[in-house]
Amino acid sequence: MEQGSGEYFVRIGVGSPPTSQYMVVDSGSDIVWVQCKPCSQCYPQSDPLFDPTISASFSGVSCSSAACDRLAAETSSTSNSAASASCRDSDRCRYEVSYGDGSYTKGTLALETLTFHDSAVVHDVAIGCGHSNKGMFVGAAGLLGLGGGSMSFVGQLGGQAGGAFSYCLVSRRSGSGSGSGKLEFGRGAMPVGATWIPLVRNPRAPSFYYVGLSGLGVGGVRVPVPEDLFRLTELGDGGVVMDTGTAVTRLPGPAYAALRDAFVAQAGDLPRTGSGVSIFDTCYNLNGFVSVRVPTVSFYFSEGPVLTLPANNFLIPVDDGGTFCLAFAASASRLSIIGNVQQQGIQISFDGANGFAGFGPNVC
Template sequence: MATSSFSNFFFSFFILIIISFSFLPSSLSRSLIPSLGHSQTFNVAKSIQSTLQVLSQNSKSLQQQKTTKQQQTLYPSSPSTFSVLIYPRSSLIKPQHNNYTSLTLSRLARDFARVSSLTKPGRTMIRPQEIQTPITSGISQGSGEYFAKLGVGQPAKEFYMAIDTGSDINWLQCEPCSECYQQTDPIFNPSESSTYNRVTCDSSECSALDVSDCSTSDTCLYQVSYGDGSFTAGELATERVSFGNSGSINNVAIGCGHDNEGLFIGSAGLMGLGGGSLSLPSQINATSFSYCLVDKNSDSASTLEFNSAGPSDAVLAPLLRNSKRNTFFYVGLEGISVGGEMLPIPANIFQVDETGHGGIIVDSGTTVTRLQTTVYNSLRDTFVKYAQDKLPSTDGFMLFDTCFDLSSMKTANVPTVAFHFSGDKKLSLHAKNTLVPIDSEGKFCLAFAPTDGSLAIIGNSQQQGTRVSYDLTNNLVGFSPDKC
């Protein structure tokens, strides 16, 4: 009897503890049990091998890869679904670098300029006739942009175009070129297309441009400047665009650039996937689109899809819009955790204020995720707290102030960073999305950085390997890890 009574008492006491524990604040309960799924195994050796692979690709193998990818076909899942292949730049163009550190520096230089342009209230614009800056080669930059192949004209000719969720205007380099940079494909010649039509100055497309000019003719001239000093200028036209074997759309406004400069090297132009009226999703009346960005050091490909249903197991978050900056896709982020511990930051720090400032956007063109300084400091300090006995620290690198020497390790135990959205939805990042390689010797850094501005950005380092779906009808953003 005594033994039975003791057992019953112990069982009741144990149940009471569990029930009491369940009512603790989530941040406290998570901090008390950091070992339950709050860290991940990071394959250090595999990541280092990818840095060597991206530099060892030779021109012949790259051409073979390109030919193979050109032969791939995509078939629509429904008559209204369009799909094209998407590739990292390195799978099509060999980086012109002797070591991975040099490639990293060039990517970060491009990233600095990118973030600067996104976080400024406005962009400096130059009228088309005032552009006289000589062309400069960007081949040494080797930025981390991703390309998708789009057909243009009739008969259709396919071009590799940089995709950009932070831009609206679609454009191609066009003959005749007053200044054109080096690209992988032949330059588009509008005289060879039966569906090419110049846009007039009184058109709605011309009115939608931030900068246009009609001083010399009735043809609408456009110009777009980017924060890194790159620009494109030429005439605005409508064309037929084709999505591989999955269909085509007529009368899409596209810039025919005769004067182009900057870091778009390799691509034939830019595919704007933003939220403005001239973006590709807007012009084809897409109800949704999605993409999956593969590892930028790989030679693999994924897809960019329009009007297709997202994965059923996606982590869904509110897609928010800003009336003062309609290009960007804002996401309703409520918090961030590291190692299961919620960061002590106010939820409204990620909200857009009444002046249109603040918020956090999802951007395909930014490499390193930027967080407001107070948020970043909290993330960094918490990450270091959980990593201090597992990851040997080393000196910082450029914008990264938190780096680790993993040269003696084949695998490492890395604290899990997670984004928390409304409705108790959580996106846990893989370790490879948390640490980025700096060289080929084993130096890795925390893939986040602070920003002095109010706008935060979820960059492509955190998006790699995850299908990001934009439900434009229901205003939702979906994140589906491992769905490339």
């Protein structure tokens, strides 16, 4: 698994013979899809477009198929993505997925063979063959959905994986020659010695992996934030989601402001810049510094565990001139998202069948 511009990629062989493609790893959505020929609208990607006509294992899905029925049954909308199936003009099952940032993919549903590491072969995976696609996927050919729904890759593995997978996102500052991250599926991927917390189920957004967050900490001290800001309501609003497809952690406005103010107060010796950068409003000019001491940032989970982040996971470089910013931002809604910047370097595991998420014990 490798890093892109804000996303993490996995190299997958699509079809027979396998055509290698970079796919975005996204635990916040379900549908697996790849850009396909012929393409009426495609964004630039680093690999040649996948051509289904030269794959011996590519099989279009009919409207009466179980896969099309499953996609239609799961048609739902969350703050992150919305998926739908239709059969307007032919017997072929058509799909459409739109994402919260305005990206989308449209095309036909098919069954195809996916190959991992040149040896692990999974047959008859329902994938979207995207003929009209738009988004900031920066070179990736498509997306590997790892959400909690039955149409995700994990869901389609069924008993082979038992709803379980584990990953370790390599740190962005580890250097290009330091190796790749790791993505593993199945019960055997569940680590011994991890710290486990219960997953919180939201019937209105079954694709998301919700966790119970009770508070935030800076410098080992809890920030005065009401726990209700992180609570999932009976109507399915709010809550806290862990998502590899989102880069920066988003918090409800009052929670973010409290975290930022506590960090600024404890990092008073660091020189702040006169303005923010992009979505970041708290930045520092660290040009010329060999090392700096910064307060820690921690997540306090509802069942007791505390996850304290390394500095690389919350103070990140945004240019080549020594500008570093606090890598959190205010959410436009009550939903909180723990993004991949905060997850990097930490082994993360999901045991969907038993309803737990795990941290550690390994690092990457």
